[in-house]
Amino acid sequence: MENSKNYHDEQNNLNTLKMREVLAALPSFCKQFFRGIQEYTSSRTRLAYAYDLRVFFEFLHANNSVCAKMEIVEFPLSILDQITREDIEEYMDYITYYIKDGREYANNERGKKRKLSALKSFYNYYFCAELIKTNPAALVPLPKQHEKEIIRLDADEVAILLDQVEEGEKLTKCQLKYHSKTKIRDIALLTLLLGTGIRVSECVGLDISDVDFKNNGIKIRRKGGYETVVYFGEEVSDALHDYLEKRHHIIPLEGHENALFLSIQNRRITVRAVENLVKKYTANVTGLKKITPHKLRSTYGTTLYQETGDIYLVADVLGHKDVNTTRKHYAAIEDNRRRKAAKVVRLREK
Numbered sequence: 001m002e003n004s005k006n007y008h009d010e011q012n013n014l015n016t017l018k019m020r021e022v023l024a025a026l027p028s029f030c031k032q033f034f035r036g037i038q039e040y041t042s043s044r045t046r047l048a049y050a051y052d053l054r055v056f057f058e059f060l061h062a063n064n065s066v067c068a069k070m071e072i073v074e075f076p077l078s079i080l081d082q083i084t085r086e087d088i089e090e091y092m093d094y095i096t097y098y099i100k101d102g103r104e105y106a107n108n109e110r111g112k113k114r115k116l117s118a119l120k121s122f123y124n125y126y127f128c129a130e131l132i133k134t135n136p137a138a139l140v141p142l143p144k145q146h147e148k149e150i151i152r153l154d155a156d157e158v159a160i161l162l163d164q165v166e167e168g169e170k171l172t173k174c175q176l177k178y179h180s181k182t183k184i185r186d187i188a189l190l191t192l193l194l195g196t197g198i199r200v201s202e203c204v205g206l207d208i209s210d211v212d213f214k215n216n217g218i219k220i221r222r223k224g225g226y227e228t229v230v231y232f233g234e235e236v237s238d239a240l241h242d243y244l245e246k247r248h249h250i251i252p253l254e255g256h257e258n259a260l261f262l263s264i265q266n267r268r269i270t271v272r273a274v275e276n277l278v279k280k281y282t283a284n285v286t287g288l289k290k291i292t293p294h295k296l297r298s299t300y301g302t303t304l305y306q307e308t309g310d311i312y313l314v315a316d317v318l319g320h321k322d323v324n325t326t327r328k329h330y331a332a333i334e335d336n337r338r339r340k341a342a343k344v345v346r347l348r349e350k
Contacts, residue, residue: 007205007259007268008221015043022050026057027075033125042225052118058100059091077131080123085136092116092140109145116142152299153291158194161281161291165190170284178264186277188243189261189269192218193293195236197300197318199223200271200293206260208247211240222319230317301326 023031030053034046041049057075060067066082067075095107095115107115116137123137153161164170165186168179193203202220210219216237217229232240252259252266259268274293282291297318305314315326 012043015047019047019050022054025054025072027073029077033122036125049118052115053122055095056091056119059094080126080132081134083136085139088136088140109143112143113145116140151295152302164281175280184243184246185261188239191236191239193296194300195232196230197297198230199297200274204261204269204271204274207258208260213237
């Protein structure tokens with residue numbers, strides 16, 4: 001048991017290896033930036049920044065006359081002072097749609113905002129350290145982001161989804177071969193997601209020891225690395241009990257002994273596998289919305305808010321650091337509640 005890998009540490013190690021690979025293609029001065037932000041960012045965030053900065057430097061190399069004269073890895077720190085606001089605006093226009101190595105890439109408002117945010121953090125680090133004189137990234141406003149409507153399941157759709165997992169009526173012949181082996185696991189996994197609102201990454205990272213039936217709680221590692229306990233109801237408890245009864249008879253591969261949810265290959269299940277699992281059960285069900293694991297989280301958050309009206313509770317349970325993030329997501333429900341308030345108060349009896 002002792003050699004069993006901790007999921008989160010394993011992911012950090014993988015991200016570290018990928019990070020070294022990307023850093024080797026970036027200017028050498030970038031290493032200082034990533035060392036500087038290490039204490040307050042996750043390995044996943046730093047890797048995303050590295051990928052985004054690689055796109056930026058590749059754009060400069062191809063489109064800026066000064067940068068074109070040398071290899072990207074040879075760019076000196078002083079190059080940052082030669083980049084203008086116009087260069088960054090052209091870069092933002094470029095990432096809307098571009099082709100690299102025969103592959104097409106496109107960025108919507110959200111993708112462009114993320115890439116510009118990475119660039120702003122990058123420039124801000126060197127500017128605050130007084131290593132550069134200019135900060136053109138600060139002059140470019142973040143793209144306005146239009147909020148998407150939250151897609152969630154209605155109560156009858158939740159029942160349809162879970163019935164489909166139990167019965168497998170719409171599955172193909174090939175899928176049905178595995179259905180009897182995975183049905184109990186899949187019911188437990190989806191019931192847990194629907195009944196707690198945890199993220200898929202938090203779900204796949206669960207170990208058996210993280211489940212506490214005495215208090216009906218699970219210990220999860222949130223984004224940012226902190227641990228917390230999320231509580232579940234009887235339906236989740238029953239589904240987990242049924243699965244664990246079967247899980248105790250499975251011999252996992254070495255290094256995966258502690259994992260709560262296992263794949264067909266008896267390894268810890270992956271985020272991609274859960275995404276495919278949700279797609280499999282919803283693909284052929286008529287009348288069901290296009291569902292992703294994140295929409296199961298939205299379903300839980302919406303239901304919790306409708307039942308309690310407590311936005312702070314919803315933010316806490318979903319693991320949002322800023323309640324305004326939650327408020328933004330559930331603004332439509334808040335608006336409905338305000339509309340109801342207008343009808344509740346009567347000034348004069350009719």
